[in-house]
Amino acid sequence: DVKVTQSSRYLVKRTGEKVFLECVQDMDHENMFWYRQDPGLGLRLIYFSYDVKMKEKGDIPEGYSVSREKKERFSLILESASTNQTSMYLCASRQGASGNTIYFGEGSWLTVV
Amino acid sequence: EDQVTQSPEALRLQEGESSSLNCSYTVSGLRGLFWYRQDPGKGPEFLFTLYSAGEEKEKERLKATLTKKESFLHITAPKPEDSATYLCVSGGGADGLTFGKGTHLIIQP
Numbered sequence: 001d002v003k004v005t006q007s008s009r010y011l012v013k014r015t016g017e018k019v020f021l022e023c024v025q026d027m028d029h030e031n032m033f034w035y036r037q038d039p040g041l042g043l044r045l046i047y048f049s050y051d052v053k054m055k056e057k058g059d060i061p062e063g064y065s066v067s068r069e070k071k072e073r074f075s076l077i078l079e080s081a082s083t084n085q086t087s088m089y090l091c092a093s094r095q096g097a098s099g100n101t102i103y104f105g106e107g108s109w110l111t112v113v
Numbered sequence: 114e115d116q117v118t119q120s121p122e123a124l125r126l127q128e129g130e131s132s133s134l135n136c137s138y139t140v141s142g143l144r145g146l147f148w149y150r151q152d153p154g155k156g157p158e159f160l161f162t163l164y165s166a167g168e169e170k171e172k173e174r175l176k177a178t179l180t181k182k183e184s185f186l187h188i189t190a191p192k193p194e195d196s197a198t199y200l201c202v203s204g205g206g207a208d209g210l211t212f213g214k215g216t217h218l219i220i221q222p
Contacts, residue, residue, distance in 0.1 A: 004156075042214045043200075090156050098209020099144035099164070102202075104156035 002027045004105035006091050012111045019078040021108050023091030032074035033092040033102070034058075034066060043090065049074055081112045115140045117203050119213035126191055126220050134186040134216045136201030144204030146184050148177050151198045151215070160186075160199075191220045 007022040025032065033048040035058075045058030047066040055066050063085060067075045074093075078085055088109055094102040118137045126132055138146065145164055149157035161170040163179040170177045174195060176187045186199055201213040 006156075040214075043212045045210075088154075094209075097144065098204040101145075101147060101159055101162050102210065103159060104149075107154070107156045109154070 002029075002093070002103040004091055004093050004103050006089075006105040006108045008108050009106065010109045012113060013078075013081050015082060015112055017081050017112075019081050019110065021076040021078075021089055021091075021110070023074045023076070023105055024072050025074075025091075025093040025103075026072065027093065027095065027103075028071065029093040029095045029103075030071075031094040031096070032068065033094070034064075034074065034076045035090045035092065036060070036087040037090055037107075038087050046076065046089075078110075081110075083112050086110060086112045115203065115211040117201055117211045117213040119199075119201050119216050121216060122214070123217040124219070126188075126218070128192060128220055128222050129190050131187070131189045131191070133188070134199055134201075134218070136184040136186070136213055137182060138184070138201075138203045138211070139182075140203045140211060144209065146179055146204070147202040148184070148186055149200040149202065151200055153198075157200055188218070191218075193220045193222050196220045 004025045034046040035043045037043050049055045049068045065077045088107050091105040092102045116139045120135045148160040151157045161177040166181045168179050174189050178185045198215040198217045200215045203211045
């Protein structure tokens with residue numbers, strides 16, 4: 001089975017803090033993604049990566065950055081957390097093209113106070 | 114613009130009462146139609162992938178079907194443990210995916 005692991009399930013951070021969300025996949029997938037999920041808005045794409053050291057902006061990249069130094073690991077960084085970044089963050093991975101199945105992690109609940 | 118619309122937004126059924134969830138899509142060059150189950154506070158769990166009109170997939174009490182404009186998730190004789198949000202996703206968009214907002218399904222004992 002594909003496993004996508006998000007290291008932190010629940011985090012509480014203060015406004016202005018730098019926040020790191022880590023994600024690891026164990027299936028040697030090329031593509032990795034970060035989404036946020038908010039009630040009524042569904043899943044929105046923040047960033048994605050097609051390969052090591054490659055990154056592409058999604059629909060809502062403002063206030064976020066990413067890092068992919070190794071194929072299995074994709075990190076989401078909130079440079080200076082704000083209260084409107086309180087959300088559920090989902091990491092996902094997929095092998096190859098968009099017709100292949102995408103697999104999600106368990107999610108990271110971030111509260112910024 | 115690619116779009117995926119799920120209906121209804123919420124559905125409450127009695128245990129054993131069969132029904133269907135709808136997913137309408139407008140995607141240029143569909144590259145797969147995916148169904149996921151999401152429990153509260155958890156990430157989406159993969160259920161099915163459909164690639165061409167007429168295709169059907171089954172798993173326990175769930176059956177997914179696909180036409181050229183819609184996909185249906187049929188649930189037969191549901192149980193309370195089938196309560197979840199069901200997400201429909203199509204291959205399309207910048208990341209190759211367009212997400213529906215989900216149908217929140219509640220099965221009452």
